[in-house]
Amino acid sequence: MAGKARADGAQGGRPDEPGASDADHPGVSDSERLLFGGPLRYDTGWNQHSDAFLELNFRAMITRLPALLSASLRLARQADRRATRAVIAAETGRGAAQAVSLLAVNSVLGRLLAGGPIEDRLRDAAPALTTVAAVALLSALLRAASTYATGRLEPKVERVATEQYLQRAASVELTAIEDHAFHKLLDTAQYGAASARRMISYATHVVNAMISLVAAASVLTVLHPALLPLLVTMTLPSAWSALTIARRRYESFHAWVQHERAGRLLASLLIEPEAAPEIRVHGVGPFLLRHFRSMSETAEAEQARLARLAARTGLIAALWTGLATVATYATLGGLLLTGSMALSVAGTAVIAIRTGSANLDTLVVEVNALHEEALFVGDLQRLHSEAETRLIPVGGTALPAAPREIRFEDVSFTYPGEHPDSRGKPRRPALDGVTLTIPLGKIVALVGENGSGKTTLVKLLAGLYTPDKGRVLWDDVDTATADRHRLAERIAMVAQDFKRWPFTARVNVAVGRSSAPLTENRLAEAVREAGARSVVADLPRGLDTLLARHFSGGHSLSGGQWQRLGIARAAYRGGRVLIVDEPTAALDARAELEVFERIRSLAGTGQTVVLITHRLASVRHADLVHVLDRGRLVESGTPDELLASGGVYAELYALQAEQFTAVAERLPTSEAG
Numbered sequence: 001m002a003g004k005a006r007a008d009g010a011q012g013g014r015p016d017e018p019g020a021s022d023a024d025h026p027g028v029s030d031s032e033r034l035l036f037g038g039p040l041r042y043d044t045g046w047n048q049h050s051d052a053f054l055e056l057n058f059r060a061m062i063t064r065l066p067a068l069l070s071a072s073l074r075l076a077r078q079a080d081r082r083a084t085r086a087v088i089a090a091e092t093g094r095g096a097a098q099a100v101s102l103l104a105v106n107s108v109l110g111r112l113l114a115g116g117p118i119e120d121r122l123r124d125a126a127p128a129l130t131t132v133a134a135v136a137l138l139s140a141l142l143r144a145a146s147t148y149a150t151g152r153l154e155p156k157v158e159r160v161a162t163e164q165y166l167q168r169a170a171s172v173e174l175t176a177i178e179d180h181a182f183h184k185l186l187d188t189a190q191y192g193a194a195s196a197r198r199m200i201s202y203a204t205h206v207v208n209a210m211i212s213l214v215a216a217a218s219v220l221t222v223l224h225p226a227l228l229p230l231l232v233t234m235t236l237p238s239a240w241s242a243l244t245i246a247r248r249r250y251e252s253f254h255a256w257v258q259h260e261r262a263g264r265l266l267a268s269l270l271i272e273p274e275a276a277p278e279i280r281v282h283g284v285g286p287f288l289l290r291h292f293r294s295m296s297e298t299a300e301a302e303q304a305r306l307a308r309l310a311a312r313t314g315l316i317a318a319l320w321t322g323l324a325t326v327a328t329y330a331t332l333g334g335l336l337l338t339g340s341m342a343l344s345v346a347g348t349a350v351i352a353i354r355t356g357s358a359n360l361d362t363l364v365v366e367v368n369a370l371h372e373e374a375l376f377v378g379d380l381q382r383l384h385s386e387a388e389t390r391l392i393p394v395g396g397t398a399l400p401a402a403p404r405e406i407r408f409e410d411v412s413f414t415y416p417g418e419h420p421d422s423r424g425k426p427r428r429p430a431l432d433g434v435t436l437t438i439p440l441g442k443i444v445a446l447v448g449e450n451g452s453g454k455t456t457l458v459k460l461l462a463g464l465y466t467p468d469k470g471r472v473l474w475d476d477v478d479t480a481t482a483d484r485h486r487l488a489e490r491i492a493m494v495a496q497d498f499k500r501w502p503f504t505a506r507v508n509v510a511v512g513r514s515s516a517p518l519t520e521n522r523l524a525e526a527v528r529e530a531g532a533r534s535v536v537a538d539l540p541r542g543l544d545t546l547l548a549r550h551f552s553g554g555h556s557l558s559g560g561q562w563q564r565l566g567i568a569r570a571a572y573r574g575g576r577v578l579i580v581d582e583p584t585a586a587l588d589a590r591a592e593l594e595v596f597e598r599i600r601s602l603a604g605t606g607q608t609v610v611l612i613t614h615r616l617a618s619v620r621h622a623d624l625v626h627v628l629d630r631g632r633l634v635e636s637g638t639p640d641e642l643l644a645s646g647g648v649y650a651e652l653y654a655l656q657a658e659q660f661t662a663v664a665e666r667l668p669t670s671e672a673g
């Protein structure tokens, strides 16, 4: 199945069913076959998920409903208690008003169809008629009250649900965010907040329809017990059809959510400024557009499949309802003909049947809509419970106030999941039995070829991951049991791909310590320390320049300028341990020297610097160098010791030095030429 559009389709036309050939799937267009593993094998890499399918059946849907309903009630109460109470009271009142109204109509009909002069009959019916009018007025007032309270409640519910969603997303471990299954849950659950909002009005309609239905059903039972089951038979088919269609839609949504996300990503790639140069120079536009169209066409085929099934289900239900309606009215006719029912009672029965079946229809439609929304709110709840198990722990052992060293003891770490290029083969460990020491207050450099595990090591150091095996110790305190928030407070990090926030330059620096109020002096000092003063001076509005080019008034920075702001951010944070991953990759030669000079002076102030760099000439001022190779520590020592030992470091150093020597040797010749 590798290289095919796994789980990017739904049942029927789904391209991910085991053992199915492409020919079985009319939903998969030729271009998509190319995208996901045809002759060109232009696999964009989004098709590697195979989720366990949802277990949904009719009974499960019904039994889950109360729990989901109460969840939405809980949300509503969290959002606004008073408005929730007002909605419940108004809807209950409206339902009761309908029951009273039906009974009053029954009484009106009874009086009008009784014997005696018409004046007397009208006079007798007058109180009941007044009740009908009063109840109608009350009902209108309650409806207005409910509309107002619901309108107030809905946006609040959405806000509370969204906040809970975002809060969960921000407080889980990095491994959860990087886990594709959890990410899919984040994807689907984002619709839960809007669904929770919509559930409120559906829930009010359900409450209202249920009470009205109970009223109509009670009146019918009193009139004749045979009429009630017939009413139920009339409405069951629409219930079945609506729930079946909803279930299919939901299943399809789950199967296609990744596809949909990929489609949106393709569309956004076509318009994002960062991709624009390459799209034009490499002509990537038509490629992306072709795949966007192919993905959209596949999604359209799924929509068509759902529509076809919905039409068929609707037809079957309509046939069934028609037969039940005929049976109901035939029964009523039979009762009249045999004299088992008076004409006035039959009149009320017709009204009750019409009201009852209208209520049942409403109930079915609203319960169905409620159920559909509840399924998405259910995703939100699943996210909450899943996030609960993956939260960054709060509290823990205190770290020593003035530790001497950080020690990695036989640390191994493997990224979760399979190796992306191999079928079912587990990933190789990114770190494998690493034992090393980081003395605090010194400059420690991590060196090694691409993929040797340097970034992974500093992520473990920062507490972003915990080791699968071994320990990371601050003196004698194991970071696995330490207070993670306190640990993070001691770390400042300029990651390789540090975030370029679409905010002002000021915020981009101060976000390094967003929990404390912004201090201008500290900010100026951080900008100076990072050598970013010239960068800020060149900005049209200095620190207040918006660094988001696609916004009006936005400005863009070069990679090197950004890098200095990143360093300023870490300096502003002022953690005890400063981790810098490739700090000079985008800097010119002069800036590089300057940055290393500053990094050295930071160590002079007692800050520990953990430096990852490929520029070995810059490492010569480090107090200690650890060399990694394929996840293992292969050498440790001062730069001079490592050069003298003639190992991996010396070899890499010689390779870099050779390049300069070769160029230097060629220079006079080329100048002469």
Ligand SMILES: Nc1ncnc2c1ncn2[C@@H]1O[C@H](COP(=O)(O)OP(=O)(O)OP(=O)(O)O)[C@@H](O)[C@H]1O
Pocket: 178, 415, 416, 430, 448, 449, 450, 451, 452, 453, 454, 455, 456, 457, 496
């Ligand atoms: N988030 C991740 N998920 C899965 N595998 C990862 C992840 N990050 C890194 N890896 C894998 O872990 C191994 C070590 O990567 P790491 O980024 O630590 O190396 P590095 O020494 O910092 O490389 P470079 O010098 O290129 O930055 C690599 O094989 C890489 O593919």
